[in-house]
């Protein structure tokens with residue numbers, strides 16, 4: 367049995383939308399028949415049809431059908447996309463109940479309210495998810511405008527939290543969270559690849575090195591979450607005096623790994639803010 371009765375729609379069916387939609391179906395929160403997705407090129411939505419989801423090249427079909435409408439286009443497309451919706455939309459009593467859930471980097475609640483004002487007093491929720499939702503280990507922050515009731519926010523929390531960790535935060539924190547959680551998987555993939563390259567250099571077969579690097583990151587991440595110990599304490603526990611780990615840690619310090627990651631988060635956070643202003 368599905369845990370949510372609502373019809374869920376996705377306007378834009380790319381990577382982020384698919385990570386959420388396919389994840390929700392896989393974990394049984396909704397059935398494929400409750401979901402619809404739209405995009406301009408129907409041929410690009412084949413993977414949705416493969417999992418039993420209805421697809422359309424008309425965004426208005428999704429707007430009419432769904433109670434919870436995920437907006438999953440690139441930020442610079444939003445204006446055109448809303449203009450199309452506004453043109454064809456026929457107002458109805460159901461409008462007042464619709465929730466618009468944006469995943470757009472940088473796009474503020476004020477921007478969203480203004481764009482969806484053709485729906486009259488729109489209920490909008492700004493989220494920042496990440497693609498790890500596709501494997502049920504996402505990390506999503508969200509915040510809603512004042513028209514979203516606590517019950518509606520709880521429903522969105524249920525959806526997002528079923529695909530990993532979801533947390534409500536003040537909007538002022540979303541760009542920083544975008545950098546850590548939204549962009550973070552790309553940073554971590556780079557670390558995994560580089561650690562595997564190190565293993566290959568030392569004689570491990572590539573596939574084995576990649577598996578070891580990825581599992582090591584998974585294990586370290588889980589240890590931080592479950593023990594709630596500070597990462598520096600956990601690192602000290604691995605570094606025995608005069609041992610193999612501390613010489614590696616010294617190399618990381620020489621290569622400014624920590625400073626580089628701090629800079630990466632700072633730049634990504636600034637860029638997220640810029641994207642919303644364009």
Ligand SMILES: NC(=O)c1ccc[n+]([C@@H]2O[C@H](COP(=O)([O-])OP(=O)(O)OC[C@H]3O[C@@H](n4cnc5c(N)ncnc54)[C@H](OP(=O)(O)O)[C@@H]3O)[C@@H](O)[C@H]2O)c1
Pocket residue numbers: 377378379380381382383404405406407408410425438439440441443446447469470471494495496497548549
């Ligand atoms: N990827 C991430 O890790 C990530 C993380 C957090 C947030 N986000 C946010 O997620 C959003 C989507 O990113 P993405 O990575 O999923 O990009 P993506 O894979 O390129 O998906 C964007 C989708 O929008 C569709 N589209 C283009 N114009 C449209 C229109 N007028 N109406 C409806 N759909 C339209 C595209 O369809 P066609 O391909 O057929 O043109 C494409 O499927 C962005 O706003 C981004 O900030 C992404």
